[in-house]
Amino acid sequence: MAEVVLQNVYKRYGKVVAVKDFNLHIQDKEFMVFVGPSGCGKSTTLRMIAGLEEISDGTLRIGERVVNDVPPKDRDIAMVFQNYALYPHMNVYENMAFGLRLRKTPKAEIDKRVRDAARILQIEHLLARKPKELSGGQRQRVALGRAIVREPKVFLMDEPLSNLDAKLRVEMRSQISQLHRRLATTVIYVTHDQVEAMTMGSRIVVMRDGIIQQVDTPLNLYDYPRTKFVAGFIGSPSMNFLTATVKNGQFAIGDSLIAADGTLAESLRAYEGKQVWMGIRPEHVGVHGLSMESRGGDVMRGQIVDVEPLGAQTDLIVDVGGQVLTAKVEGHARFKAGDAVDLVVARDRLHAFDYQTEDALGRRGVAADTAAISADD
Amino acid sequence: MQRSTTPAVPTARTAQRPSPLAWLARLPVTLLVLLVVFVSVYPVVWIFLSSLKGQGEFTANPMWALPQAMEWNNYARAWTEGNMSKYFVNSVTSVLPALALVIILGTMAAFGIEIMRWKLRNVASLLFLAGIMVPIQVVILPLFTMYFKVHLLDTRLALILTYTVFGLPLVVFFLVGYFKTFAREIIEAAIVDGASIYQVFFRIALPMVTNAIVTVALVQFFFMWNDLLVSLTFIQNPDMRTVQSGLLAFTGQYGQREWGPTFASISLAVAPTVLVYLLLNQLVMKGMAAGAVKG
Numbered sequence: 001m002a003e004v005v006l007q008n009v010y011k012r013y014g015k016v017v018a019v020k021d022f023n024l025h026i027q028d029k030e031f032m033v034f035v036g037p038s039g040c041g042k043s044t045t046l047r048m049i050a051g052l053e054e055i056s057d058g059t060l061r062i063g064e065r066v067v068n069d070v071p072p073k074d075r076d077i078a079m080v081f082q083n084y085a086l087y088p089h090m091n092v093y094e095n096m097a098f099g100l101r102l103r104k105t106p107k108a109e110i111d112k113r114v115r116d117a118a119r120i121l122q123i124e125h126l127l128a129r130k131p132k133e134l135s136g137g138q139r140q141r142v143a144l145g146r147a148i149v150r151e152p153k154v155f156l157m158d159e160p161l162s163n164l165d166a167k168l169r170v171e172m173r174s175q176i177s178q179l180h181r182r183l184a185t186t187v188i189y190v191t192h193d194q195v196e197a198m199t200m201g202s203r204i205v206v207m208r209d210g211i212i213q214q215v216d217t218p219l220n221l222y223d224y225p226r227t228k229f230v231a232g233f234i235g236s237p238s239m240n241f242l243t244a245t246v247k248n249g250q251f252a253i254g255d256s257l258i259a260a261d262g263t264l265a266e267s268l269r270a271y272e273g274k275q276v277w278m279g280i281r282p283e284h285v286g287v288h289g290l291s292m293e294s295r296g297g298d299v300m301r302g303q304i305v306d307v308e309p310l311g312a313q314t315d316l317i318v319d320v321g322g323q324v325l326t327a328k329v330e331g332h333a334r335f336k337a338g339d340a341v342d343l344v345v346a347r348d349r350l351h352a353f354d355y356q357t358e359d360a361l362g363r364r365g366v367a368a369d370t371a372a373i374s375a376d377d
Numbered sequence: 378m379q380r381s382t383t384p385a386v387p388t389a390r391t392a393q394r395p396s397p398l399a400w401l402a403r404l405p406v407t408l409l410v411l412l413v414v415f416v417s418v419y420p421v422v423w424i425f426l427s428s429l430k431g432q433g434e435f436t437a438n439p440m441w442a443l444p445q446a447m448e449w450n451n452y453a454r455a456w457t458e459g460n461m462s463k464y465f466v467n468s469v470t471s472v473l474p475a476l477a478l479v480i481i482l483g484t485m486a487a488f489g490i491e492i493m494r495w496k497l498r499n500v501a502s503l504l505f506l507a508g509i510m511v512p513i514q515v516v517i518l519p520l521f522t523m524y525f526k527v528h529l530l531d532t533r534l535a536l537i538l539t540y541t542v543f544g545l546p547l548v549v550f551f552l553v554g555y556f557k558t559f560a561r562e563i564i565e566a567a568i569v570d571g572a573s574i575y576q577v578f579f580r581i582a583l584p585m586v587t588n589a590i591v592t593v594a595l596v597q598f599f600f601m602w603n604d605l606l607v608s609l610t611f612i613q614n615p616d617m618r619t620v621q622s623g624l625l626a627f628t629g630q631y632g633q634r635e636w637g638p639t640f641a642s643i644s645l646a647v648a649p650t651v652l653v654y655l656l657l658n659q660l661v662m663k664g665m666a667a668g669a670v671k672g
Contacts, residue, residue, distance in 0.1 A: 052565050073571035085562035089584040098580075099570035146570075 002063050002076075002153035002186045003028045004049060009058035011044050011210070018044045019210045022058070026188060031180050033201030034190045036233070041210035042190045043158055049188060050079050050156050063153060073102075075154075078147035082159040084139040086131040086146075092118075093127040096146045110149075117148040120179070137168045144176070148183065155180075157189045161196065173199060194234050198222070206230050228277055228358035231351055237282045237315060239351070240325035244278040246271040251278045251352070254321025256300040260350045264362030268352060276361065279351035282315065285327040287335075288342035298347070304339045318343060421647065428452070428640035435636045451641035455627075459642050463616065464623035471533050471608075471619060472601040475540035480594050482541070483548030488582055490549065491556035492564055493574070502553065508546030513539075517610055524611060535611040536619070540604070544597045555589040556582070591660045599650050620646045 004026040011019040019041040026032045034042035047053040049060060051072035060068055067075050078099075086095050093114055100110045118124045121141040131139055140160060147155055160176070161169045177200050180187050191197055197204045198218040206213040206221065206229075214226045218234075225231035231239045244251035244258070246268050251258040258278065260268055268276070288299055302320035309331070316327045316335055320343065327343055335341070352361040395403065427435075428451055429444040438445075455461045489495075490502045520539065521530070529535040559582075567581045583590075608619040618626065624646055627639055 050565075050569060052568070072569045077569065079566065079569045081562040081566060083560055083562055085560060085566035087563060087567070087581060087585075098567070098572075102571040102576065146566075150570075 003030075003061075004032075004154060004186060004188065005059075005061040006045070006049075007059045007061075009045070009048065009060060010056045011041070011048060011053060012056040017210055019048070022210075022212060024205060024212065024215065026186060029184050029186055031177070031187045031189065031200060031202040033197040033204045034188065034207060035192065035194055035197040035204055036207035036213075038192060039209075040207040042192075042205075042207050044210075045207075046156055046158055046188060046190045049154075050077055051075050076152050077154045077156055078150045078152040079156040079158065080140075080143045080147050080160045082162050084131070084143045084163075086139060086142055088131050091128050091130050092123065092134070092142050092145075095131070095142055096149050099146065099150050113149040113151070114145075117145040120148065120182070121145050121175075136164050137172065140164060140172060144179070148179075153186065155183075155185055155187045157187065159191055160189075161191070162193075169196075176200065195236060198234065204234075206233060224360070225279075225351065226360050228279065228353040228360075231279050231353070231360070235281055237326050237328070239279045239281050240285065241353075242278045242280075242320070242323045242325060243275060243355075245275055246273065248272075251276070251350070253278065253300060253323070256298065256321070258298045258300065258345060258350070259347060260352065260362070261347050262362070264350060264352055267362035271352075271354075271361070275355045277353040277355060277358070279353060280325070280345050280349060282326040282328040284346040284349035285325065286344050286346075287316070287327065287329055287333070288344050290329060290333060298345065300343045300345070302341055302343055304335055304337050304341055306337055307335050316341070421651070424640050424647070425644050428637065428644045430637055430640075432635055432637055448637055451637040452645065454635075455638040455641040455645060459627055459638055460615075460618075460623060461620070461642050461645055464618055464620045465645075467533075467617060467623075468602060468619040468621075471536040472540065472598065474533075475537045475544065475601055476594060476597055478537070478541045479544035479548055479597055480590060483545050483593070484552055484583065484586065484590060485578070486545070486549045487552030487556055488578055491553045492559070492561075492577075492582065502549075505546045505549040505553075508543075509550060513543055513606060517606065521610055530611055531614045531617055533617070536608060539607050539611070540597075540601045544600065548593045548597065551593050552586065552589060555586055559585065588660055591657060595653060595657060598653065602650055 004024075006022050006024045009019060009022040010017065022041075022045060024032075034045060036042050044053060048055050049062075051067070051070065055068050059066055062075055062077070087098065090098065096114045096117060097110045100113065105113075114127070115124070118127055121144060123138060123141050123145060126134060126138060126142070131142070134142065140163075143160065157176075161172050164172060173196060176189075180200075189196075189200060198221075201218055203215060203217055204221055205215045208229055214221060214230045216224070221230060221234045225234060225239075228241065232241065242251075242253055244253045246252070247257065249260070249265050249268050249272070251260065251268075259265070300320050302318040302325075304316055305319050305324065306317040308315040308317070312331045313328050314331055314333050314335070316329060318325055318327055318341060325343075329335075353359060354361060423441070426444055429447050429449065430451075431444075431446055431448050434442070434445060486501075486505065490498050490505070524530050524535050529538070563581065563585075564577055567577045572580065603621060604619070605621040605625070608622040609625070612618055612622060615626070624639075624642055627642055
């Protein structure tokens with residue numbers, strides 16, 4: 001078993017608290033992604049799990065063992081770094097074999113493991129080369145290979161694809177996912193790229209300012225964000241947020257009234273006459289007459305500020321009563337800046353957030369909560 | 378099907394040929410460079426040529442005249458009568474141990490200061506840096522008194538100790554700068570791979586700073602080999618003199634200055650540094666560049 005459990009974990013640098021009361025239960029063989037903006041504490045948390053940073057407070061368990069004071073080499077982990085961190089004076093084979101040699105693994109076993117890993121990663125022909133003779137993608141494969149040969153309980157990956165170009169990143173993303181399925185090992189993966197997080201993770205931890213915002217499956221995060229921050233961070237383009245006043249259980253934006261449904265409508269009653277954030281994803285906003293009518297949404301009148309054609313879709317930036325929102329429409333729709341449009345929103349896809357706390361209303365708690373463990377777990 | 382086409386751009390050969398105007402514009406710089414090269418190289422060439430002259434040539438011919446009779450015997454006389462063989466042994470046995478110590482201790486200190494995390498590392502770094510600021514002339518008299526009291530005068534240990542201590546700050550300063558350019562993740566990767574701090578040092582850090590070590594070793598070798606002040610101050614015994622202090626006392630058989638053997642001795646004294654530099658200058662350049670720019 002290689003579950004990883006963090007209980008009330010803190011990381012302090014003097015007076016600065018980088019990670020606050022971090023509670024998380026990562027299941028065996030799970031692909032857990034830490035995502036968040038720069039400085040949110042995701043890499044610090046990963047480095048605490050690796051043993052490269054001391055834990056200021058709390059407990060870290062890998063498998064059955066509390067490893068707070070266990071040095072990195074005895075934690076049975078392997079790590080892949082953002083800048084590959086290959087040993088420049090060793091060739092690929094020696095890079096991959098280094099950890100095993102330090103552990104005095106028999107030569108034949110080292111050779112077998114290195115060649116197996118090289119075959120899986122398709123770098124067999126590169127074994128005699130030095131890192132400087134490799135491309136970025138090849139180096140990243142070698143870094144992965146160095147982790148694989150160790151056969152660790154847990155793989156830790158710190159933004160391993162950030163240094164690759166966009167095309168290679170997509171390719172490697174899929175390869176790492178396949179590798180995870182093949183090796184069936186626990187993976188903790190840090191990224192600031194929400195697309196990576198959504199496509200790779202079994203579950204995702206969204207962090208901000210050292211605090212867990214939400215832990216959930218990718219689709220639950222997308223459908224049921226618990227806070228305005230999570231709603232805005234997950235999804236591309238990010239969710240539209242409009243300031244609205246609740247009138248008769250509906251969102252009032254300028255002259256338009258937008259009705260919500262289900263649990264959201266019930267939650268809005270408590271906010272009658274108050275300001276809230278109304279959230280709607282660009283893909284759930286359409287242009288009247290083109291789409292969305294079947295979703296039974298209400299209409300808002302606006303003026304197009306900008307048109308961003310992307311081929312498969314076109315993003316319309318629309319001014320609605322002084323507030324700007326993005327609508328994602330069909331790729332070849334013909335619009336131009338200055339056009340007046342009637343926007344229709346999918347009623348069942350509306351979100352609302354408290355104006356002060358920015359916590360989600362209504363939909364919150366609908367998702368199956370497999371998130372954070374309690375402190376006494 | 379292959380087709381031959383005329384290149385649209387000029388070839389490298391024609392592109393490199395400067396126009397007369399560009400050549401003229403570059404002329405002052407070229408002349409300046411030639412002048413600097415002449416000023417640096419001519420004295421060495423002049424010493425070498427003079428080392429092959431007979432005693433009479435120094436008074437009869439102009440100083441820039443070429444040697445008439447190629448007196449290679451001057452070298453033999455410098456080596457035997459001039460005691461250069463003894464001075465060479467003294468220099469080598471003082472400089473090499475000091476060089477080894479300064480490199481081993483300096484590399485370890487730089488690794489400790491830049492790579493390891495401990496409370497007083499910044500203080501230690503500052504202290505080494507302060508060491509660069511202290512000119513040896515300032516401490517030579519107190520050192521003389523100390524060595525006198527502990528009976529270190531006229532011993533090789535006095536030279537080895539002084540060379541090591543005064544060499545360390547620059548070595549540490551240079552190597553700390555070099556270690557700074559390391560991606561920290563490489564060290565962390567080794568730690569996660571299971572390396573102890575000693576294994577990180579000997580198997581990862583040390584092989585990665587080889588060029589830098591060669592560079593600082595060479596610079597230190599030049600300093601130590603060419604030292605006159607320290608050996609002149611701490612060594613009184615003529616049998617213990619190093620090459621440089623030996624040169625100063627160099628006289629011929631009858632106490633008269635014999636210029637041929639003197640210049641031969643100077644050439645012999647300079648030869649190791651020139652040879653070492655000629656052999657290793659590519660490595661030194663690499664070391665300098667890699668330390669200066671993050672690669």
